[in-house]
Amino acid sequence: LLPHTGPWMEGVKRFFGVLLLATAIWIASPVLPGVVTMLAWAALLIASSIYLHALDPLPAHAGGWHKLWKGVGVIALLAGASLLIGAAAGSRDVLQPLAVLRGGATAVSAAPAFQPVGSAAELDARLAGATAPVMLDFYADWCVSCKEMERFTFSDPQVAAQMAGMTLLKADVTDNSAEHQALLKRFGLFGPPGILFFDRSGQEIAGTRVVGxxxxxxxxxxxxxxxxASGSR
Incomplete structure (x- = not known):
């Protein structure tokens, strides 16, 4: 009852090969420059489109499956080309590579800037001198959820407007140094992402912690x- 070997197995092997390459790019993307990630996806999509005969004319008596895979190849080719164009135009958004051409990157670039914090002592000094509510963001270059927060949450116009009235601190724990571990342990965090809020007196505001x-x-x-809560204290 098992299927016989044949050319279809070569197609399965190629499919899983592309899937493995896509997984590798996805895993490495948090630590790669944005332009490198875009070029890697573009190369994979364009190479896949060539294997799917996107650039070859259809045979006179092509069947339904042949037409379907050629259509998939054409879509992959167009997606890869849009990534190349977007990367050349300065975009670093894989999902919206051409947004920069219509000014779509404005909201992201307007996101509030964070002040770096590297140790517990530095954090205490920042909290002691705060004149506004404080938001502390634990971040790492390899943290996928941290990138998602920057891209989808912090860039939201309403969120950015609210954050503009706060003191924004970022603890970049990418290197996982002893000071970073001590800072995470102080707040009972195993790693990023984690966002904490403090009032003007430097006390954490209960019930507002965000993890993930x-x-x-x-x-x-x-x-x-x-x-x-900060205004009422």
């Missing part, structure tokens, strides 16, 4: 609670 990715809507509500 949170979409813009719920995060905006959390920001509102943190700002309101």
């Amino acid at each position: 990715f949170m979409p813009a809507g719920p995060f905006s509500s959390t920001l509102g609670r943190a700002i309101a």
Whole structure:
């Protein structure tokens, strides 16, 4: 009852080969420059489209499956070309590579800037001198959820407007040094992402801690609670 070997097995091998390459790019993307990630996806899509005969004319009596795979190849070719064009134009967004051509990167570039914090002592100094509610973001270059927060949540116009009235601190724990581990342990965190809020007296605001990715809507509500709680103290 097992299927016989044949040319279809070569197609299966190629499919899983492309899948493995795509997985490798996805895993490495958090630590790669944006342009390198875009070029890697573009190369994979364009190479796949060539294997799917996107550039070859259809035979006179092509069957349905042949037409289907050629259509998939054409889509892959167009997607790869859009990534190349976007990368050349300065875009670093894999999902919207051509947004930069219509000014779509404005909201992302307007996201508030963070001040770096590298140790518990530095954090205490920042908290002591704070004149506004404080948001502390634990981040790492290899943290996928951290990238998602920057891309989908912090760039939201409403969220960015709320964050603009806060003191924004970022603890980049990419190197996982002893100071970074001590800072994480102080707040009971195993690693990023983790976002904490403090009032003007330097005390953490209860019930506002965020661990993991949170979409813009719920995060905006959390920001509102943190700002309101800080203002009442």
